[in-house]
């Protein structure tokens with residue numbers, strides 16, 4: 543329980559002794575305090591000295607002498623007038639406190655609109671984001687035309703590169719391919735009818751062979767090839783295998799073991815125009831680039847070949 547509070551009340555001028563008013567949470571109302579004080583002061587025998595505190599004594603010892611009494615009644619009026627005592631405890635903070643005063647605008651008026659901050663800029667999608675690129679034919683890379691020659695890089699992957707060939711002995715499970723004695727190529731049951739090329743016959747090996755400077759055409763100079771000549775060089779009975787493509791004749795003999803589709807497939811174009819077969823299987827392959835060093839000459843009619851010449855192009859003029 544909180545301690546009792548007391549407050550001295552100044553007596554009127556000339557009052558012999560102070561009086562006290564007690565307000566306790568336990569002692570009850572001021573009327574009860576007053577009654578108690580009256581009891582204590584009854585029976586005083588002598589005139590009270592202004593300097594001493596009245597003593598309480600049994601009521602019968604003084605023979606019924608008048609015993610002065612005093613009460614706190616005269617203070618009750620002031621007590622009643624003391625409105626502050628009846629006021630409820632002030633709420634915190636006080637209504638006139640600086641704390642309330644300083645915070646008053648916040649309670650009274652809502653915070654101002656975000657006038658201190660610039661409003662967010664209106665988003666114009668076209669100014670913040672670049673439009674997606676348009677897909678127009680000019681942005682697309684053109685596919686190489688069959689007539690264009692393809693540059694063969696000296697390093698890195700080759701166009702239309704086939705899997706690396708087996709360069710070592712076959713593994714015990716045979717997964718690395720056939721032994722070297724199995725021939726230049728072997729048919730395999732893969733989905734694209736590719737063959738396992740024999741060692742040393744990879745596309746890269748072919749690229750190296752084309753740049754070796756060796757004569758892969760089988761002729762000393764570019765030759766005028768008549769249809770009869772093309773048909774004659776069909777690769778059989780030790781004859782070279784020639785094939786024409788877009789008016790040019792190529793000796794495909796050295797390329798046979800390098801052909802990813804197998805020798806047998808390539809031989810189907812021997813002694814004739816191989817363009818149709820070629821385009822049916824792999825139009826993306828650059829014939830001229832693959833067989834550039836194998837160029838024999840150009841196709842001419844039978845009449846364009848002088849009977850007294852060997853068909854060399856130097857003789858045409």
Ligand code: HEM
Nearest residue numbers: 702703734735736802803807808810811819820823827832
């Ligand atoms: C004479 C010129 C020819 C050249 C230079 C040539 C070259 C090639 C090349 C580079 C590949 C690999 C293709 C790739 O990796 O995507 C290939 C595959 C193949 N070639 Fe040829 N080829 C020729 C003619 C032929 C002919 C005349 C046939 C059939 C009649 C043929 C049938 C195949 C087959 C079946 C494949 C395997 C399947 C494939 O890879 O798509 N090729 N050829």
